[in-house]
């Protein structure tokens with residue numbers, strides 16, 4: 001039988017730390033997989049000169065519903081950030097304005113406008129903590145690419 005870590009706090013609430021051994025690692029691997037695809041989108045956007053180095057994907061039931069990158073230059077639209085464009089794409093594809101069943105993964109921490117779009121669409125954020133780690137990762141990769 002799997003070992004379950006039960007944590008009891010001072011106010012008496014009980015939480016289960018993990019449902020099964022390796023649960024945390026499985027979630028991290030999933031998040032890394034989707035964040036890596038979002039970063040690939042960022043590279044794609046830079047390569048085809050569509051806009052800044054930002055990518056985003058929307059996932060529903062472990063399947064990618066939409067993927068896009070920053071389209072500010074291509075669309076001559078200062079609001080065409082990766083998160084906004086991918087939300088628009090996903091809504092169009094799913095023919096709905098609410099994405100509460102979906103998750104968004106972005107290559108960078110979203111700006112205030114994109115946070116607004118994420119809030120309005122009700123899409124869940126894949127893993128907020130990994131945003132920062134990947135932002136630094138992407139920045140370093142782009143810096144290396146720039147100077148070599």
Ligand SMILES: [Zn+2]
Pocket residue numbers: 081082083110111112113114115
């Ligand atoms: Zn933005």
